[in-house]
Amino acid sequence: MSHRKFEAPRHGSLAFHPRKRVHKVRATVSAFPKDNAAEKPHLTGFLGFKAGMTHVIREVKRTNTKLPKDGVLEPVTIIETPPMVVAGFVGYKKTTTGLKPITAVFAEHIADEFKRRYTKKWYKNTKNQFAVHTEKYNDVKAKSKRERQIRLIKNRCDVVRVIAHTQM
Numbered sequence: 001m002s003h004r005k006f007e008a009p010r011h012g013s014l015a016f017h018p019r020k021r022v023h024k025v026r027a028t029v030s031a032f033p034k035d036n037a038a039e040k041p042h043l044t045g046f047l048g049f050k051a052g053m054t055h056v057i058r059e060v061k062r063t064n065t066k067l068p069k070d071g072v073l074e075p076v077t078i079i080e081t082p083p084m085v086v087a088g089f090v091g092y093k094k095t096t097t098g099l100k101p102i103t104a105v106f107a108e109h110i111a112d113e114f115k116r117r118y119t120k121k122w123y124k125n126t127k128n129q130f131a132v133h134t135e136k137y138n139d140v141k142a143k144s145k146r147e148r149q150i151r152l153i154k155n156r157c158d159v160v161r162v163i164a165h166t167q168m
Contacts, residue, residue, distance in 0.1 A: 041160070054078060055075050057071045084165065087107055089161065091152065091160050092158065105146060105153070110133070
């Protein structure tokens with residue numbers, strides 16, 4: 001056999017190695033886009049997962065052909081994005097070592113799905129997570145503390161991020 005490059009070229013790109021299934025069903029975000037202070041506050045990402053694939057026939061307008069509108073069959077990926085609910089938000093301050101969390105504010109009603117994701121070893125945990133938080137949410141002291149935390153986030157924090165969970 002002569003040079004492998006011509007007789008038996010390799011099939012597929014090495015950029016997609018190792019070819020194996022992922023360990024987690026829920027993907028993690030490796031990097032978010034840089035924050036721009038000039039833009040309005042907005043969500044930079046949301047959860048979505050591949051639900052399947054199908055095909056579509058779309059019309060392509062071409063010039064200098066006998067068929068000006070030609071139907072082209074293309075594969076498409078279906079991405080399912082479940083509805084998301086905000087459970088709270090966290091304020092961060094930029095330091096030399098990176099972002100440092102200043103304070104977090106949670107919503108009044110927190111779903112059991114979020115509590116389950118938030119708590120490690122939910123199946124053998126005996127504590128009722130966020131029980132005190134929901135009981136004392138409308139208390140005068142708790143209200144003033146929450147307002148103080150929101151003022152602190154507005155005045156001192158450089159980055160504000162939302163704590164959200166999916167309704168699945």
